[in-house]
Amino acid sequence: MTLLKKLIASLVLLPGLVLASESDFPLDHAPDRTKDLAALQNGARLFVNYCLSCHAASSLRYNKLQDLGLTEEQIKNNLLFTSDKVGGMMTIAMAPKDAKNWFGAVPPDLSVIARAKASGAGTGADWLYTYLRSYYKDDTRATGWNNMVFPNVGMPHVLWELQGIRDAKFVDEKDPHDASKVVHKFAGFEQVTPGLLTPLEYDKAVADLVSFMTWMAEPAQNTRKRLGVWVLLFLGVFIVITWRLNASYWKDIK
Structure with missing residues (x-):
């Protein structure tokens, strides 16, 4: 499949994902670190290590990461898989057919996900920042995980080792519109087991990752804004x- 076809396919899939993920869960404001090269470099590392095994970013070449202050040698030694080339696109080896069999759907290309998730409730960065911090353990799900922003999400919590395992607490309340009905209201998260990072460190890591994905969606955005002024x-x-x-x-x- 050519790059153009992959991009078209991802743009076709993303609107459906946006609709499927609608939730009234409030979005947190994502810190903007798109001008912080150290944060973007850390975000690129997290993306390659935790996202790129299933999700491609086929509109971006590895050598474009030199714009983040990385040398070609650093990219080769730290961000490339064995078979990848520094001038190649950020694609994945997993075949779409296998992905559909394993996950029930082909994981979308994340090249422009930070722009596709923008809505009236917040920016795409806000959605991603809240989503990656709203996973909780749910044994009723096939993956063992659920998400407050994206209920019944199919993707497992890939960052669970960093965040640890959390439960979501709910309380039963009467429906304000119908006293005969009871609704489950979210009452917060409870940490079950600690992760490799503290909650503050995890939020910072997610902010770095989301900032990288925001930069990835339009690498020239800061230059565009600066020239616009x-x-x-x-x-x-x-x-x-x-x-x-x-x-x-x-x-x-x-």
């Missing part, structure tokens, strides 16, 4: 010059 400043100065030239041209004409 200069363009607006130029236009502002040009408007003043034009206004004064116009006044000078017409001042003797009555």
